[in-house]
Amino acid sequence: xxxxxxxxxxxxxxxxxxxxxxxxxxxxxxxxxxxxxxxxxxxxxxxxxxxxxxxxxxxxxxxxxxxxxxxxxxxxxxxxxxxxxxxxxxxxxxxxxxxxxxxxxxxxxxxxxxxxxxxxxxxxxxxxxxxxxxxxxxxxxxxxxxxxxxxxxxxxxxxxxx
Numbered sequence: 001x002x003x004x005x006x007x008x009x010x011x012x013x014x015x016x017x018x019x020x021x022x023x024x025x026x027x028x029x030x031x032x033x034x035x036x037x038x039x040x041x042x043x044x045x046x047x048x049x050x051x052x053x054x055x056x057x058x059x060x061x062x063x064x065x066x067x068x069x070x071x072x073x074x075x076x077x078x079x080x081x082x083x084x085x086x087x088x089x090x091x092x093x094x095x096x097x098x099x100x101x102x103x104x105x106x107x108x109x110x111x112x113x114x115x116x117x118x119x120x121x122x123x124x125x126x127x128x129x130x131x132x133x134x135x136x137x138x139x140x141x142x143x144x145x146x147x148x149x150x151x152x153x154x155x156x157x158x159x160x161x162x
Contacts, residue, residue: 002139003132004160005125006109006146008153010078010099012043018068019048025064036090037061046097051090058084058091065095075154098153100127105151116145136162 019041026032026039038051039061048065052058066076080096101109109129110122120133120142131142143157 001132001134002136002160002162003130004139004143004157006101006129006131007127007156007158008078008099008101008105009156010046010097011074012046014072014074015048015069015097016041016043018065018072018074021068021071022061022065025068026061031060032057039065046099048095048097050093050095053090055084055091058093062093062095077150077152077154101129101153102127105153108151109146109155112145112149113142116142118142118145 019039022039026037035053035057036051037053037057038049040049040051041047042049050058050061050065052061062081066079069076069079078098080098082094082096084091084093086092103124106124106127106129110124113120113122113131118138118141120131120138123130123132131139133139133142139160146155146157
């Protein structure tokens with residue numbers, strides 16, 4: 001029976017490249033010259049820490065970082081910026097990276113499929129939702145339905161089987 005998985009996966013190597021490119025751009029920008037502006041990636045906790053001397057600088061670095069994420073074809077929905085905090089003479093902002101489907105989002109996806117009237121079966125399997133049906137056309141209709149809705153995280157469809 002044909003099936004596919006709905007997942008939300010973040011490619012950390014692409015995020016790492018975006019952080020590197022942001023750091024390079026900061027080094028070449030005249031308005032950041034001589035100031036303590038940094039972008040740091042913590043891959044274990046999946047967080048990016050932005051540091052600057054003022055809130056304006058941190059906002060500018062976030063805009064640069066977001067632009068580089070878009071260039072790397074990473075959906076900005078995976079970014080969860082936290083509140084900016086002051087520490088001495090510096091401002092910090094933590095950006096949490098959303099990776100994987102949590103149970104609430106998986107339930108919302110399964111519920112959206114059931115409420116749409118499409119006769120496909122949706123089952124939650126850990127951090128993915130498996131969608132099965134007898135016809136490939138029905139599965140493609142489910143993909144189009146999910147692409148048209150916003151769940152607050154980027155969705156990918158993989159493991160398509162006949």
